[in-house]
Amino acid sequence: MAGSVGYAEGAVVARELGGWQTICWILVGSAPVLALPVLAIALNADLALARLPAWTGFAYVSFGSMFFGFFAWYRGLALGGTARVGQAQLLQAFFTLAGAWAIAGEAPGVDAFLFCLAVVAVVAIGRRTAVQRR
Numbered sequence: 001m002a003g004s005v006g007y008a009e010g011a012v013v014a015r016e017l018g019g020w021q022t023i024c025w026i027l028v029g030s031a032p033v034l035a036l037p038v039l040a041i042a043l044n045a046d047l048a049l050a051r052l053p054a055w056t057g058f059a060y061v062s063f064g065s066m067f068f069g070f071f072a073w074y075r076g077l078a079l080g081g082t083a084r085v086g087q088a089q090l091l092q093a094f095f096t097l098a099g100a101w102a103i104a105g106e107a108p109g110v111d112a113f114l115f116c117l118a119v120v121a122v123v124a125i126g127r128r129t130a131v132q133r134r
Contacts, residue, residue: 007086011077019075023067087123 006026014022050058076085093116100106 004086007077008082010074011082011085014074014078019073019078020071022074023070026070027067087126090119090123093119 010022010026013025017025080088097108097112097116101108
């Protein structure tokens with residue numbers, strides 16, 4: 001629920017500020033809440049044991065896919081509308097399955113395909129309902 005509210009409010013703010021400013025201000029505002037648990041864990045861990053691949057992966061997840069990815073995400077929400085773009089994100093399950101199969105060799109089971117089909121059905125029903133309301 002908090003994520004949904006955050007995305008919707010972020011989309012409203014992104015129309016005024018733009019995508020990159022929105023995510024930057026979100027990070028500044030949430031830093032105290034997000035940083036304290038990480039700091040507690042870091043103080044109890046020997047970070048010197050982490051090797052370069054671990055730090056490289058951490059940097060990619062932190063900056064590449066999350067920080068810079070949110071530039072495009074909030075820009076898309078502002079341009080395309082929160083409801084429309086938010087529903088499109090639900091189709092991410094297909095891309096995740098395809099990537100896991102292509103990159104990691106993880107063949108998805110029947111249950112994964114059924115779940116993806118259920119997601120597509122929900123998106124289709126939601127889009128059809130939204131069109132009928134207009």
